[in-house]
Structure formats: structure tokens, C-alpha cells
Amino acid sequence: MGKVIAIAGNTVREVVRDKVFYILVFFAVLLIAVSKALGWISMEQDVKVMKDFSIAAINLFVLLITIFLGTTLVYKEIDKRTIYTILSKDVGRWQFVLGKYFGLLAAASMCMAGMTAVFIVYLLVMGGGVEASLFLAVGGMLLELMLITSVSLLFSGLTSPVLSAFITFCFFLLGHSVEVLRKFVEEFEFQGLEPMANAIYYLFPNLENCNFKMYVGSGTLPEAAHVLWAAAYAAGYSAALIGITLVIYRRKDF
Amino acid sequence: MKAIEIENLAKVYRRGFWGTRFTALSGLSLSVEEGEIYGFIGANGAGKTTTFKILMGIAKPTSGSARILGTDISARGARMKAGYLPEESYYYNYLTARELLRFYGRLQGMRGRDVAARSGAILESVGLAESADARLGEFSKGMRQRFGIAQALVNDPAVLFLDEPLTGLDPPGRKGLRDLILDLKRRGKTVFFSSHILSDAEAICDRIAVLDRGGLVAEGPIGKLLGSKVKSYELQISGAQPDAVKDLGIGVGIRSDAGIxxxxxxxxxxxxxxxxxxxxxxxxxxxxxxxxxxxxEFFMRSGPSGAHGGLGGFGGGA
Known part of the structure; x- marks a missing residue:
């Protein structure tokens, strides 16, 4: 496990020394700051708007950072041949894949934690309150992050960064739409499309399972079983994708 | 025990959309004794780097087997006592030499304090002691190559695999690296290295293998391969005029320089x-x-299919 941690630590270091990372974080913080302005133009809903907007901004920028890092870092390792000096050491390919995965996840999580901390401080300064649902929403985003990171890692070693970023983004969009798509096909009885809707539903991750943002400011919380199911689902789906990545990397020539 | 044993190693790549087969290595067999410097000579595309990549677990062989210090290369721990310098090596530009050595040491299962204890001496031995805390992104090509040797030495390996270590170095750099390789041999290490710079290989190798189009065309001690046969003599004479020497009719070429x-x-x-x-x-x-x-001259005569002479002279190999 020490080698996985070493590769993960190196990945985190690579991320935090990349200027693009700070540019994305800067824009996220800027959007959080701007959220107050949006709050002012809404009638007596300023804190609610501020929370919704800021959480959406954190979600968007963490997604962008995850896609950017996930699709470029492994590709760069292969393209720049730094992977040669790793695999030639006493390192199994599974250790490389897991190290990269946990490194990317740790970097994106740190980034999300940083943005959330800025948001909470800003919220308190602006007179808003911090409730448990806010942390639950962030936890849900973390589960989504686990899934998206495993998708980006799978494709980053197979294709170019642009294409793998596109595929990962498609996973994100479809992941938030699979439930709606299936219900839509069922409701309007598009019988010919049902098999396709079902295939998409089972093939793509259902990211709405991890979406707890609707509880922020509502005064309610989901049942514990729902949260546990979401965590198990995200962990299971991510593990399956990492498993596929491991099989591909085991056979791959670099 | 042999340091390296390669038996019928073959590698076929599939290229392009239609998966066209390309044979990079075909039935390569050779062995390297412990403590020797073994040169791996061949033109571009001869299969040298493919051999290194297979031995280092970066590529999978299509068939055949290889062992490092008796351990099959597919087994865990096969590279525990090996160090590798890739051709045109790239490193993480954002890390310092010391940080990167620590990282590579941990990948070899070393504890942080053990790597820290060795780092200074390793960087000193490759002439990078003063740049230990500089980022790799600030290094020149020669410095990066020397760092490549340092990272290969981090675990105090018994066998070193150096792919084109002398390429891109200036004459003092090449001299320094040659001396370092000879010093490693004195310390009992085995060095398996490829080079295009044949004069360097000739100067330091105990044995060489000549590779062409993925196959071995010649292998053995340099002295034996080159033979003891004298190709010509150079005679130096003083106290005589060039015309007088020419009149003797003794040589095929005469020139005069500083009275000689x-x-x-x-x-x-x-x-x-x-x-x-x-x-x-x-x-x-x-x-x-x-x-x-x-x-x-031997290489041009026996090895590179793209150069003059083709494969004439040596029909051996696997």
C-alpha cells in the first residue's frame, strides 16, 4: 500500500503545482463571491440563492478540475514516458492505477474542501446559517467525484485528453439524465425506445443517486438508508470501472 | 548465477487501424554475467529499446522468457535489484532532484529516511550535489541524463539497465559517465547498456551484442569479435625526407608532419x-x-542492415 500512497502523493503534488488548478479555483471562488449579488436581486431569498448558486459553482468547477486532471495526468505520464521510470521499479500496474485514482480523488477533494471552506466563511460573514444538509450536499458531490474520476481514469489511458474529456463529460450529462430519460420513455410509451433507455440506464452511472443538493435550505434530510445506498452505489460503480481499467492496463504496452 | 538471461524473446506489435504486424524482436537469446559491462549495439529500430522495455516490465513479450538475477521478469520483485535509465528520459519537472529520488526510492520499497540518507551520496556521485534542491524543469539535458543515472541507482541495484546513456552528453559529460560506469563495475555491479557511440562502447564493454532487425547477429568479447588480425601498420620515421621514403616503395600512403x-x-x-x-x-x-x-568498422560490416555491408560476415544469432 505504501507504493500506492507514494504515487497518489506524487499526483497530488503534481496537481497543486499546476497553474491551471489555481486558475480554476480562482474562478470558483469568484463565482461564490458573485452569488451575493444574485441574492440581492431575488426577493428575500438572498441566502437561499447564494447557497444554491455557490454549491452549483463548486460542483461545476470540481467537475471541470476532475475532468481536466483525470484526462490529462495519466495521458501525460504515457506521452512524456514518465511512466517508464515508475513501472520499471518494483511497482505493479494495479498500484499505478490505484495510486493515480486516489491521487486524483485526493486532489479534487482537497480542492472541493477548500472551496467549501471559502463558501462557508463567506456565508457566515453574509449572515447565513450553516446546516447539516449543506455538508450532505458536499458529501454527495464527493461521491459523484469518485465516479467521475474513475470514468476519466479509464479513458485517459486509451485516447487523447480531448476525446476522453468529451466522453467523461457525456458520462456526467447522461449520469444526471438516465432516470429522467427512462421515465420519459415509459410515460410516453415509446415502446421501440425502451430497450435503449434501459440499456443507458444500466450502463451509465445514475448520478442523481448522489445528488443531495435539493435538501439545502429545505429544512429536511434524506433517510440514512438513502445516503448509505448512494455511497455503496458510488463505491461499487467506481470499483467496477477501476477493475476494467486494471484489466486494460495489465495487458497494455507502453 | 547469471545477471541477465534472455531466451527466445520475441515481440510483435500491431500497428495502425488494420493491426498490421510489426516484428520488433525475433527470438533474441543472450546472457550477461554478474559484474560485467555488456554493450547492446544496433541501429535505430534494431530492437534495443524494445528489449529494455520488456526486461523492465513496460512492454509484454509476445513469446520467450527472461530472468534478472534468476527471477523471471513477470514475477513480483524481479526488478527489486535493478536500476533503469530510459532512452530520452523525462521526469516530473515540478519536483526537485531530492524529492524525486525520495519518490523513486519509495517505489522500490525503501523507507523515507533510508532514501534521504542515500540521496546526498548518489547526487554527489553524478555531480548534482549542488542542484539537489532545484526542480528538474530547470535542468539542462546533460543534468537530466545524470539525474537519470541517479534515479537508477537509488536502490543500490546489482544490475543496471542503461538505454543510450551517453546520447546528448558533451565530451566531458560522456567521459564522466564512462568513468561512473567503470566505477560501478569496480563495485561489482552489472551494467547492460545500449549505445550509438561505438567508441565509448569499445572503451568500456567486456562483451557486446550486435542487434539487427530484432535479431542477434554477433555476440561476444570485443577482443574476440574484432580479432587480433592487423589491418595495417603505421610506421613513423625521423631523419628522412618524404621523397626518399617514397623511393623505398615500402608503404601505401606517406605524409609528413613536424619532421616525422x-x-x-x-x-x-x-x-x-x-x-x-x-x-x-x-x-x-x-x-x-x-x-x-x-x-x-566491425559494426558497419556485421550489423546495420540500413548501412553498407548489410549482414555480411556474421550469420549467427537467434
Whole structure:
């Protein structure tokens, strides 16, 4: 496990020394700051708007950072041949894949934690309150992050960064739409499309399972079983994708 | 125990949309003894880097097997006692030399404090002690190459695999690296290295293998491969005019430099008889130098299919 941690630590270091990372974080913080302005133009809903907007901004920028890092870092390792000096050491390919995965996840999580901390401080300064649902929403985003990171890692070693970023983004969009798509096909009885809707539903991750943002400011919380199911689902789906990545990397020539 | 054993190693790549087969390595067999410097010589595309990549677990062989210090390369721990410098090596530009050594040490299962204890000495041995805390992104090509050697040495390996280590270095850098390789041999290490710079290989290798189009075409000690046959002699004479020497009719080429007449004699000439004739004409023989085939000439004759000579001369190999 020490080698996985070493590769993960190196990945985190690579991320935090990349200027693009700070540019994305800067824009996220800027959007959080701007959220107050949006709050002012809404009638007596300023804190609610501020929370919704800021959480959406954190979600968007963490997604962008995850896609950017996930699709470029492994590709760069292969393209720049730094992977040669790793695999030639006493390192199994599974250790490389897991190290990269946990490194990317740790970097994106740190980034999300940083943005959330800025948001909470800003919220308190602006007179808003911090409730448990806010942390639950962030936890849900973390589960989504686990899934998206495993998708980006799978494709980053197979294709170019642009294409793998596109595929990962498609996973994100479809992941938030699979439930709606299936219900839509069922409701309007598009019988010919049902098999396709079902295939998409089972093939793509259902990211709405991890979406707890609707509880922020509502005064309610989901049942514990729902949260546990979401965590198990995200962990299971991510593990399956990492498993596929491991099989591909085991056979791959670099 | 052999340091490296390679048996019938083959690698076929599939390229392009249609998966066209390309044979990079075909039935390569060789073995390297512990403590020797083994040169792996071949033109571009001969299969040298593919061999290194297979031995280092970066590529999978299509068939055949290989062992490092008796351990099969597919087994865990096969590279525990190996160090590798890739050709045109790239490193993480955002890390310092010391940080990167620590990272590579941990990948070899070393504890942080053990790597820290070794880092200073390793960087000192490759002449990078003063740049230990500089980022790799600030290093020149020569410095990066020297760092490559340092990272290969981090775990104090018994066997070193150096793919084109001398490429891109200036003459002092090459000299320094040659000395370092010889020092490693003195310390009992085995060095398996490829090079395009044949004079360097000739200077330091105990044995060489010549690779062409993925197959071995010649292998053995340099002295044995080049043979003891004298190709020509260079005779140096003082106290005689070039025209007078020319009149003796002893050589195939005559030139004069700083009062010394240099005469090239055919390899079949009788040096004693020539010296007698020079002396009888009043000349003084300063030196008689036998000229043997160089590794470069041998390589051009036996190895590279793209160069003159083709594969003539050596039909061996696997």
C-alpha cells in the first residue's frame, strides 16, 4: 500500500503545482463571491440563492478540475514516458492505477474542501446559517467525484485528453439524465425506445443517486438508508470501472 | 548465477487501424554475467529499446522468457535489484532532484529516511550535489541524463539497465559517465547498456551484442569479435625526407608532419624487413603502430542492415 500512497502523493503534488488548478479555483471562488449579488436581486431569498448558486459553482468547477486532471495526468505520464521510470521499479500496474485514482480523488477533494471552506466563511460573514444538509450536499458531490474520476481514469489511458474529456463529460450529462430519460420513455410509451433507455440506464452511472443538493435550505434530510445506498452505489460503480481499467492496463504496452 | 538471461524473446506489435504486424524482436537469446559491462549495439529500430522495455516490465513479450538475477521478469520483485535509465528520459519537472529520488526510492520499497540518507551520496556521485534542491524543469539535458543515472541507482541495484546513456552528453559529460560506469563495475555491479557511440562502447564493454532487425547477429568479447588480425601498420620515421621514403616503395600512403614521416603499411607487410630497409637508407624508426579493426568498422560490416555491408560476415544469432 505504501507504493500506492507514494504515487497518489506524487499526483497530488503534481496537481497543486499546476497553474491551471489555481486558475480554476480562482474562478470558483469568484463565482461564490458573485452569488451575493444574485441574492440581492431575488426577493428575500438572498441566502437561499447564494447557497444554491455557490454549491452549483463548486460542483461545476470540481467537475471541470476532475475532468481536466483525470484526462490529462495519466495521458501525460504515457506521452512524456514518465511512466517508464515508475513501472520499471518494483511497482505493479494495479498500484499505478490505484495510486493515480486516489491521487486524483485526493486532489479534487482537497480542492472541493477548500472551496467549501471559502463558501462557508463567506456565508457566515453574509449572515447565513450553516446546516447539516449543506455538508450532505458536499458529501454527495464527493461521491459523484469518485465516479467521475474513475470514468476519466479509464479513458485517459486509451485516447487523447480531448476525446476522453468529451466522453467523461457525456458520462456526467447522461449520469444526471438516465432516470429522467427512462421515465420519459415509459410515460410516453415509446415502446421501440425502451430497450435503449434501459440499456443507458444500466450502463451509465445514475448520478442523481448522489445528488443531495435539493435538501439545502429545505429544512429536511434524506433517510440514512438513502445516503448509505448512494455511497455503496458510488463505491461499487467506481470499483467496477477501476477493475476494467486494471484489466486494460495489465495487458497494455507502453 | 547469471545477471541477465534472455531466451527466445520475441515481440510483435500491431500497428495502425488494420493491426498490421510489426516484428520488433525475433527470438533474441543472450546472457550477461554478474559484474560485467555488456554493450547492446544496433541501429535505430534494431530492437534495443524494445528489449529494455520488456526486461523492465513496460512492454509484454509476445513469446520467450527472461530472468534478472534468476527471477523471471513477470514475477513480483524481479526488478527489486535493478536500476533503469530510459532512452530520452523525462521526469516530473515540478519536483526537485531530492524529492524525486525520495519518490523513486519509495517505489522500490525503501523507507523515507533510508532514501534521504542515500540521496546526498548518489547526487554527489553524478555531480548534482549542488542542484539537489532545484526542480528538474530547470535542468539542462546533460543534468537530466545524470539525474537519470541517479534515479537508477537509488536502490543500490546489482544490475543496471542503461538505454543510450551517453546520447546528448558533451565530451566531458560522456567521459564522466564512462568513468561512473567503470566505477560501478569496480563495485561489482552489472551494467547492460545500449549505445550509438561505438567508441565509448569499445572503451568500456567486456562483451557486446550486435542487434539487427530484432535479431542477434554477433555476440561476444570485443577482443574476440574484432580479432587480433592487423589491418595495417603505421610506421613513423625521423631523419628522412618524404621523397626518399617514397623511393623505398615500402608503404601505401606517406605524409609528413613536424619532421616525422608517417607511412601506412599494408597489413600483410613484413615489419622487420621494412624497418631494415628504412635503417639502411639512413632513417630512424620512431614508432610502429599496428592498426586493428575498430568496433565501428566491425559494426558497419556485421550489423546495420540500413548501412553498407548489410549482414555480411556474421550469420549467427537467434
Amino acid at each position: 614521416v608517417h607511412v601506412t603499411l599494408d597489413g600483410t607487410a613484413d615489419p622487420d624487413a621494412v624497418i631494415d630497409r628504412v635503417r639502411s637508407a639512413g632513417g630512424k624508426v620512431v614508432a610502429l603502430i599496428p592498426v586493428r579493426e575498430t568496433l565501428e
